Amino acid sequence: MSDGLLLFAPVGLPLAGAALTAMLRRHRHICRWTMEITVLLLAFASLQLFLKVREGYILTTRFGGWPEPFAISFRGDSFGATLVLVTGLLALAAMIYARADIGARRRHAGFDPLFLGMLAAVNGAFLTGDLFNLYVWFELMLVTALGLITLDRRREQLDGAFRYAALSMVGATFILLGIAFIFAETGVLEMVEIGKQLAGRELTLSLVTGGALIFAGFALKSGLFPLYFWLPASYPTAPITASAIFAGLLTKAGFYACVRVMVTLFGVQTLPGFPLMFALVAAGTMLMCVLGALAQTDLRRLLSWHIIAQVGYMAMGLAIASAIGIQSAIFYMVHSMIVQTNLFLVAGAMARADGTFDVRLAGGIVRSQPLLALLAAVPILSLAGIPPFSGFWAKFMVIRSSFAVGLGWLGAVALFVSLLTIISMGSVWAQAFWQSRAAGLRARRVPPAMLMAIGLLSAATLLIGLFPDTLWGIAGDAALATGARR
Secondary structure: OOOHHHHHHHHHHHHHHHHHHOOOOOOOOHHHHHHHHHHHHHHHHHHHHHHHHHOOEEEEEEEOOOOOOOEEEEEHHHHHHHHHHHHHHHHHHHHHHHHOOOOOOHHHHHHHHHHHHHHHHHHHHHHOEEHHHHHHHHHHHHHHHHHHOOOOOOOEEEHHHHHHHHHHHHHHHHHHHHHHHHEEEEEEHHHHHHHHHOOOOOOHHHHHHHHHHHOOOOHHHOOOOOOOOOHHHHHHHOOHHHHHHHHHHHHHHHHHHHHHHHHHHHOHHHOOOOHHHHHHHHHHHHHHHHHHOOOOHHHHHHHHHHHHHHHHHHHHHHHHHHHHHHHHHHHHHHHHHHHHHHHHHHHHHHHHHOOOOOOOOOOOHHHHHHHHHHHHHHHHHHHHHHOOHHHHHHHHHHHHHHHHOOOOHHHHHHHHHHHHHHHHHHHHHHHHHHHOOOOOOOOOOOOOHHHHHHHHHHHHHHHHOOOHHHHHHHHHHHHHHHHOOO
16 A cells, blocks of 8 residues: 555545445445444554554655645654554444444434544544644534534534534634634645744744634633533533544544644744643643532533543643653543543443433442443543553653653642542442442343443553553654654
8 A cells, every 4th residue: 555545544434434324324234334344444544554654654645736835735643643543443442332322313313424524534633734624624523523412413412512513613713813823924834844934933923823823722622721611511412422432532633733733833842931821721621620520420421521631631741841741641642532432431331231321320330240340440440540550651651741840730730630530430430330229220231342342442441551661652752753852
């Protein structure tokens, strides 16, 4: 396979699959098989791209033969290829889980093309080389996410979709204005080329304004403080398979864009006052959202608050403003993508077993569903940061890096939030899994497809926890690919 085809495959395959499943959606079995074959091919192509990049290559290609600065370019480096590989893994788990969660009505409503369209948009954002098309892929993410949120046409879904759409349009406006400022100053859109032009150049008010607007737009899409309130109102309303893929991909794609813009374009160290702003944003995100999680009894909403809180840990990497900080953030991002997707899959399996998402009413899963309890313990303990799971290493590395650069107060906030996370997830385990089952609540069988999907991601979490050096090295290469300075 040529380099250009290999680079385009993680986007082109799901786009083609989305078109096919849209045409075949009245034939649900053919539609399902088409989606599943597409995801398998996507996972294989993602692995091949990752292995190629790990050999030391940076793949680049341009489409349409357009001249600079309008060329549509793709760039596959260690950062983008790593996240595309994780996307392939999450898509594989969601595909398996969907066999039990997505029935004929939801497939007829368009689940398969929307799901594949979202995968294409996420991979497009991870692999695009130019700033404007980064914005375009995020808008495609928004369209597919709104379709998945409203799949069942319930009132709460429409309300959640409205909030998501309204805030996303505000973010899109910020991003477009920021791109206009930067294009007016540089005359190019390719991110690496912009970074070369701005290296060592005195920053003007126009450039700083453009950078701040773009960061604000992508921070909103990441759910960073204080622009996070739309997420807990929208993510829990979608079908659980869609919520899981949202948890793993959407906010992480937003944070990926923040890193690309702040580091590749500007070099976060060169923007006056920005590292301190990132530190305050990270601290506010962690504190406010873990407190929000503690107040929830619906497991989907509780996990939605934890999604945002975990992005706060990643934002600490931008505050640290060095290659080691970005490396820690990327390690945390990969861990979080896997664990948070898995936790939503666990929530769906728990609801299938007990008939409720309310942790106060559920119970007895350890005794009635021991295999589910065993598999669920892995992401629960990992989110809480218990060794030797991946969450322990992710928190250890980002907190250690903050103390090393003199941001001890931020590290102390992260430690305090970690304690509250342990309390939150400990409460979930005690109520939903350990306590006796509520009177009149009968245990139901959890489909094997759900257990297989949860087991796949739990195994990935265990591997990261047992061999953290491997991911740490990959994250280091990804950090250097962003242009972060040592």
